Amino acid sequence: MSGLAAARALKATGHQAVIFEKNDHVGGRIAIRRIGGYVFDSGASDLVPRGHALEQVMLHELDTSDLIKIEKPLYMHASLRPIMPEGRGGPERYTYRSGNNRLPELLAADLDVRLNQQIETLEKLPSGSYKVLAEEYDAVILTPPIPQTATILWSVSESRPFANARYRPCLSIMLGFALQLKEVHYHALLDPEQRHPLMWLSLESVKSPNRAPEGHTAMVVQLSPSYSLANFAAPEERIIGDTLDYITWLYGKEWDKPEVSVVKRWKYSQPDSVALFDTVNEPGQKLIVSGDGVVAGRAENAYDSGLKAAGLLTGPAALEAAG
């Protein structure tokens, strides 16, 4: 999101920007898995752009035909007891019917994106510009999670004050059941205290239509930071077994046999604490560090960081003029 925001802003101000992406798709931690007739958001689950630049982009600039407002609310849970949130009127939560990676795909549509290009090193040229994979660029914005960015910085003998940037790991479990869930009042459950191993449960097929075949149910469980850290390398069967204990506790013992069960291991899921963008980057620099690790976790913040990075290179006035 950060790289896409920066590239869009640079393009809007008349600059040429190239994105080097190590994967065969854009989106990073806004990721999906399609398995059989199921679609799971394995990374970012709910998009909450209100009050951020992403709001205008998502709701008014990009194609909205696949975008939906999530109707059912988010509930909290205490030891798996769902609790209705106090008060109403929380921020609108959005998702894309075909999966949340539709957002980065839409953002990337008119950009010069080079897929399957992992950047391991940079080279600083005497002119002050940078060589990236044999091509020369006036400036570079690094947007991977901070530990990965730090490694790339070392290749040009640079370091930045990153001590505060700490990410939590997250085991994300995708489950597909040939069962229909009885009426529930929520699309997701959250343990805000992160005391229970089941930190987040998204009922994907309640959140959005088209996420599971008719009469089936799709879920994504995100396990707590402490569970995820302790079990990061544990066998898949054990992690799925533990997860199913919580699901059967919630919905009944017939929910113990998913037809699809997959574990995605996120080493750097979201930052618990961040380094500050303005401390890490200084005006005049041509090597900028961006991404959620220098602002805050979540898609809308990562997007803001990309705009800020582009603003450092072009001047904020140029960005404002470009809308």
Ligand SMILES: Cc1cc2nc3c(=O)[nH]c(=O)nc-3n(C[C@H](O)[C@H](O)[C@H](O)COP(=O)(O)OP(=O)(O)OC[C@H]3O[C@@H](n4cnc5c(N)ncnc54)[C@H](O)[C@@H]3O)c2cc1C
């Ligand atoms: C399980 C989980 C649940 C989440 N839930 C939510 C949620 O509900 N709502 C929400 O808003 N946010 C959520 N988030 C957080 C959100 O996904 C991130 O904050 C945001 O997407 C980060 O964007 P970014 O651009 O900073 O980094 P990333 O998304 O990590 O993007 C970095 C990109 O750089 C690429 N890359 C990395 N290293 C290299 C390299 N060496 N060379 C080339 N390319 C490289 C990566 O492949 C990736 O595409 C969640 C994240 C996770 C993991």
